[in-house]
Amino acid sequence: MPLTSAQLDRAVGAVIASAAGDALGSQYEFGPSLPDTTIPEFGVGHFGHGVGEWTDDTSMAIPILQVLADGHTLEDPATLAEIVQSWRRWSLSAMDVGIQTRGILSSIPSDASAEHATTAARLAHERLGRSGGNGSLMRTGPVALGYLNRTPAELADAAGRVAQLTHWEDDNVVACALWCLAIRHAILTGELDMHAALRSLSEPRSGESKRPDPRPLSERSESKRPNALPPETATRWAQLIDEALAPGIHPRAFSDENGWVVRAFQGALAAVAGATSLVDAVQRAVRGGNDTDTVAAIAGALAGAVYGAAAVPANWRAQLHGWPGIDADELERLARRAVA
Template structure:
């Protein structure tokens, strides 16, 4: 990327994290009236003022792997993402129900085991969609700006299925 593109990519990440932190106190609450000006405060799950939620926390390992120039086709890169998620989730204030169920059931932190466990859970329950994986698609897109759209779609699906196997969920991430 050139300097302008890199600046914009960094801006996207910072704006997303700031919006997540600002919204943490309103998550799972009623809609705000149009005339209310949101302010930072303590989040529903006890997030400190200005602290982001699980959405940004789970995006960070993806961003780190991509910033290192690694590809999401690389099983070692995906293993690292899963390992960071498992470390983070052990003490996290907020982890989505679907995601916590998957991460807490792992015997190892490999992407292959995570994806297998996610598929098993989906087949047992018949559903596994959720917005959690969609919230992590932005970083994937940033890492694939210079790639063929088909590669981006495949990478988004791979990352989505680490925690949410359902095909409708994968399709939403592709869109």
């Protein structure tokens, strides 16, 4: 799909701004909300990450970006297995791995398939009765880059498929699909429109029944994406989006539970929607408090898709680095290859 220079810049921005938000929020993780007068700065992370070093949020996104850059698709079980195995190797020495994610990755073999991972995720959900952590949403941004020339339904499928490698709960599937669809829309148009993402997720695919499937997503073996969201689900997410888009709302309003994928989604959306620039969006996310690196990484992916890589300050970009030993220039190279 030929992209304009502005569209390509926005695609690269979705990756680099996410990494920047992650690294910027690292030292404030689990801390209180901050006043608007505070200017967040790069520093040593809560778990010991260096200045400008991204955390698990970006580290888990990179294997997804790498397979897309290599020309693979997320429909291929071998590609998903490659992602899972990369995550597992990384988790063995990572400074920080989400509790839910670590539990899944530690329970599967070193040569795990996608089925190993999704089965472990499903069993964990059934055992605990929930699996709605924000660990799937934090890494989902690169998925959109491989699906700019595909249908929204195909992108939503891919987002749900990758989410459920570790997070089985339906909220994860919907949140990741919506975020990826919003990133895709922003890259192609330069606009932020989460309600447009919800509409595209709520409409049945061509040739399929317009009657919604009433089953939870986790019970539909044929697809991770809903064939038209059930009306009650669509209504719920419309209300959640409206809460995050309310005039004057700040990510602080969602900080108490932003380890939950829904509140992380709302906090990140509030950060971007209420911002005047990419820098403002990322800083607002960090000022929200609590899971600052994750919410800022999520917000950064969408803000980067709206404002572009050119809006990332040069001094931010120069400091970015992390697993697996790469920097912002390599992130840009991978992003360009993924959209190519």
